[in-house]
Amino acid sequence: MQLTNYENRMLNGEMGEPIRKAMEILVALGESYDAKRMVEVRNVHLAGASIVVTGEAGVKFAESMQCQGGCFCTRTTSNPTALDCAKWRELGIAEKDAELQGRLTNALAKLGAQIISTCTPYFVGNAPRLGEHVAWGESSAVIYANSVLGARTNREGGPSGLAAALCGRVPECGFHLKENRYGKLLINVTIPLSGVTDYGCLGYFAGMLSSQDTPVFTGIPDTATPDELKGLSAALGSSGAVTMFHAVGVTPEAPDLETAFGGKKPETVVEFGEKEKKMMLDKLDREESSDVDWVMLGCPHASMFEIADISRALEGKKINPDVTLWVGTSIQVKTIADRMGYTDIIEKAGGKVVCDTCPVLAPTRDLAQKMGYKVLTTNSAKMAHYSPGQFGLMTHYGNIDKIIDAAVTGKWKR
Amino acid sequence: MTKEIILKGRKVVKGKAAGYAVVSTEPISFNGGVDPATGIMTEEEHPIKDVNIAGKVLVFPTGKGSTGGSNRIYDMADRKTAPVAFIQANAEPITTIGAIMADIPVVDKLDQDPFAVIETGDYVEVDADNGIVKVIKKE
Numbered sequence: 001m002q003l004t005n006y007e008n009r010m011l012n013g014e015m016g017e018p019i020r021k022a023m024e025i026l027v028a029l030g031e032s033y034d035a036k037r038m039v040e041v042r043n044v045h046l047a048g049a050s051i052v053v054t055g056e057a058g059v060k061f062a063e064s065m066q067c068q069g070g071c072f073c074t075r076t077t078s079n080p081t082a083l084d085c086a087k088w089r090e091l092g093i094a095e096k097d098a099e100l101q102g103r104l105t106n107a108l109a110k111l112g113a114q115i116i117s118t119c120t121p122y123f124v125g126n127a128p129r130l131g132e133h134v135a136w137g138e139s140s141a142v143i144y145a146n147s148v149l150g151a152r153t154n155r156e157g158g159p160s161g162l163a164a165a166l167c168g169r170v171p172e173c174g175f176h177l178k179e180n181r182y183g184k185l186l187i188n189v190t191i192p193l194s195g196v197t198d199y200g201c202l203g204y205f206a207g208m209l210s211s212q213d214t215p216v217f218t219g220i221p222d223t224a225t226p227d228e229l230k231g232l233s234a235a236l237g238s239s240g241a242v243t244m245f246h247a248v249g250v251t252p253e254a255p256d257l258e259t260a261f262g263g264k265k266p267e268t269v270v271e272f273g274e275k276e277k278k279m280m281l282d283k284l285d286r287e288e289s290s291d292v293d294w295v296m297l298g299c300p301h302a303s304m305f306e307i308a309d310i311s312r313a314l315e316g317k318k319i320n321p322d323v324t325l326w327v328g329t330s331i332q333v334k335t336i337a338d339r340m341g342y343t344d345i346i347e348k349a350g351g352k353v354v355c356d357t358c359p360v361l362a363p364t365r366d367l368a369q370k371m372g373y374k375v376l377t378t379n380s381a382k383m384a385h386y387s388p389g390q391f392g393l394m395t396h397y398g399n400i401d402k403i404i405d406a407a408v409t410g411k412w413k414r
Numbered sequence: 415m416t417k418e419i420i421l422k423g424r425k426v427v428k429g430k431a432a433g434y435a436v437v438s439t440e441p442i443s444f445n446g447g448v449d450p451a452t453g454i455m456t457e458e459e460h461p462i463k464d465v466n467i468a469g470k471v472l473v474f475p476t477g478k479g480s481t482g483g484s485n486r487i488y489d490m491a492d493r494k495t496a497p498v499a500f501i502q503a504n505a506e507p508i509t510t511i512g513a514i515m516a517d518i519p520v521v522d523k524l525d526q527d528p529f530a531v532i533e534t535g536d537y538v539e540v541d542a543d544n545g546i547v548k549v550i551k552k553e
Contacts, residue, residue, distance in 0.1 A: 028514045032426040032505065053445055053482035055489030061515075137481040157484020157511040174507070211441060212476055212506055241441060241478040241506050286458075360446060360480070386446040386480075389457040 001030050001171070002037045010167055018070030022163035029160055030171030038169040039133050039176050042074050045121045045145075046113055046165065047137025048158020049078040050361035051100045058158060059100060062107040065162065072112030072165040077121045079138045080301075080361045081105060084354050085117075085331075091354065092367045113165070117356035118330035120230065120301045122149065125332075130252050133176055135164035139237030140230065140300045140382065146244035148229050150252040152176045155243055175243050181253060182262030183246050185210060189219030190273040196231030196306075197399040199224070200381030201280035202272055203235025209270065212241045216260045219272075220247040227306050234300050235381035284384040284397035287375045290413070292320070292396065292406045294373040298328030299358055299380035304336045307353075311342035313404045319350035320410035324371065331355045351407070359383060364391040377412065379403050419531055421524045421547040426505040429519030431498040432539040435532050435549075436470040438462045443479025444486040444512065453495035471538040472497035473528050477509035487512025499540040501528050501547060521545055 003011065011027060013020040026038065048054050054062070082101045083093045109115050116124055119138050128134045128151035136142050136153040145151045154174040156164065164170045174180055187206050193199055206215045215236075224232075224247070236242040246254035254260035297310055310327055319325050327346060329337070334355050337343045343353050359376070360383065367373075368391050376387045377396040384395040396412045406412045440461050442448070447457040453468030468490075477483055487509065490496035500513060502522040513520045519542035528547075532538060537550040 025511070025514055028427065029507065029511060032510050032514075032520075033507075047481040048485040050482070053480075053489075054485045055450060055492065057489045057492035058485045061488070139479060139481050142481065155481050155507050157481050157508045159484055159488065159515045160507070160511045207478075211478065212504065238443075238479055241476055241508070283459075361482075389460075389463075390446040 001027055001035055007038055007169065017068045018065040019166050022166040025159060025163040026167060026169055026171060030173065033171060033173040035171035035173035037172050039172040040168055041133050041135045041164055041170050042168065043126065043128050043132065043134040044074045044076045044161055044165040045126060045136040045138060045141055046076060046078045046108065046158065046161045047156065048161065049104065049108060049117065050080060050082045051097065051104055052082045052361055052363055054104060054158060056100065059104045061159070062104060062111070062162065066107045066110050070111050070166055073168045074165045076113040076165045077116045077126045078108055078113045080117050080119055080357045082357060082362050084356050086355070092371045093363065094366065097363050116330060118301045119358065120330060123303050123333065124330050135161055135170045137161045140234035143233035143237050143242060143244055144230055146175055147233065147246065147251050181244065182214065182264065183216030183260045183266065184213035185215050185268040185270070186266035187215050187217050188269070188271050189217055190271055191277060193220065195399045196228055197379050197397065198277070199228045199232040200235045201277045203232040204239045204280045204284065204381045204385065205272055205276050207236040207238060207240030207242055210240045210242050214244050214246065215242065216246040216248065216254065216266065218248045218257065220250050222250050224250060227303050230300050231380065238382045238385040281397065284381055284395060287394040287396050290411045291375050292323055292377050292410050292412050293375055295323060295325040295377045295403060295407045296328065296359055296383055297326070297379060297403060299378065299383040302327055302329040302333065304333050307333060307337045307342045308340070309400065311345040313400060314349040314351060315345050317349050317408050319407045323407050323410050325351035325407050326354045327351060328354050328358045359391065360386050368393055377403060377406050416553070417551040419549040419551070421526050421528065421531060421549065423521040423524035423545050423547060425542045425545045426510055426520035426522050427513040427518060428543050429517055430541050430543065431471070431519050432537070433469055433471045433498045435534055435536045435538045436462060436465055436467050436472055437529065437532055437534045438474040439529055441476045441478035442474050443477065443483060444509065445480035445482030447479065448486070450486055450490045450493060450495060453490065467497050468495040470497050471499045471501060471540060473501045473532050475503040477506040481508055483508040484511040484515065487518070488515040491516035491518065501540065503528070521547060
């Protein structure tokens with residue numbers, strides 16, 4: 001790789017050990033992708049902010065970077081942690097997990113990250129602009145940033161994000177280069193889509209077909225909400241290794257089909273209709289019994305508009321006493337929900353507004369055992385994908401009306 | 415007589431390692447798809463669900479899913495539950511970053527289809543520095 005004088009000085013250790021180690025990681029990554037040079041980044045969203053992901057090894061790595069004087073030079077935000085800072089005990093999180101999480105969060109804060117603890121940084125003040133080079137982790141946020149905002153990022157794991165935040169550089173490869181951002185496969189959506197659950201089915205289907213390639217959708221209406229596009233992004237990032245998508249007439253780099261494919265022909269053309277949607281519903285709604293004991297909304301973290309919808313749906317109702325309902329969101333959105341009275345309505349109905357974490361990033365296998373949860377009921381394709389393998393819980397998957405009905409009656413109706 | 419096959423590919427992450435192969439025809443998410451305490455695959459409907467990948471040469475098309483995978487691989491190496499080498503069709507950044515951190519050699523883009531040549535249980539020597547994979551077929 002061709003490095004500038006300044007980058008060579010970073011690599012030689014002239015700027016301290018943390019920057020030397022970070023540059024070593026970035027150069028190794030760049031060389032593995034035949035990157036010619038580094039590109040400057042000023043915006044990092046760090047994955048690997050939960051101890052469930054980092055383990056003790058990752059905590060020690062962040063601590064050693066911080067103890068040796070490491071200091072982020074980018075505007076840096078952090079992904080969810082393993083717990084809700086305010087109500088972790090009530091949720092069933094163990095003391096030892098809280099202690100280790102405290103060490104990781106402290107190290108990241110001292111390094112210079114804003115501890116926003118959300119997978120939706122773009123809803124709470126970190127929204128890069130069209131064409132801006134950034135280094136983001138969190139599979140759903142990477143896809144949203146590339147596709148909906150038009151920023152440029154590869155899928156950065158925790159260690160490379162941390163390295164990028166220390167050096168302000170990432171290798172110039174992959175989705176930083178215009179020529180790698182064009183579509184490969186065309187997916188024609190032939191049915192109307194409504195709500196995050198439909199978009200989740202579409203994303204799950206497209207992710208399975210795409211692997212690392214970029215899908216281009218036609219038939220997504222320009223009325224699609226940020227919440228629906230967030231659900232699409234999260235599902236794409238669960239069943240595949242997708243980094244971005246184009247929705248013709250909707251996302252900024254796809255004004256028309258030709259631009260989305262960079263003038264080339266799609267390698268594959270498929271249809272997403274009723275049959276395909278049904279196939280995905282069958283994959284994601286797999287629990288055979290009608291039992292409902294744990295309900296999870298807000299994956300990725302709910303926006304204020306989603307919380308408003310949930311509170312409207314719950315107003316004047318009582319959640320079944322045998323059901324626990326979580327609404328996952330960021331502390332910032334919860335503050336607005338508190339002011340608007342949404343939190344109060346959800347809590348009066350018997351639900352919990354949970355911040356800073358989510359089941360994918362919490363010690364959920366232990367928690368589910370301790371709390372006696374057997375089934376996860378959700379409107380998120382990402383949650384339904386990870387739940388059976390990661391937490392040992394089969395899932396019910398459906399739209400918000402079905403979920404609220406299940407929470408109130410304690411039964412899932414097919 | 416034991417049968418040996420030499421494959422040539424591209425170095426993704428440097429190093430040398432050897433072990434018995436586990437072959438997965440589907441991509442892998444190290445976060446949410448594998449139990450880091452044991453190295454056992456947990457993803458439902460995955461072709462190698464319940465298989466232990468600790469200490470193995472893992473042959474798989476590419477990574478997928480959560481960006482937490484990089485940290486997971488580093489953590490698994492620390493716990494001695496990580497594979498010793500990756501052979502991939504096309505390497506992807508999340509697994510590559512984890513491998514760089516954990517000193518796991520990685521090769522991809524081999525001159526023969528690794529899924530046709532390598533079977534679970536074959537003994538495989540990976541010399542990533544020279545992009546060479548030696549497969550000793552099981553008896």
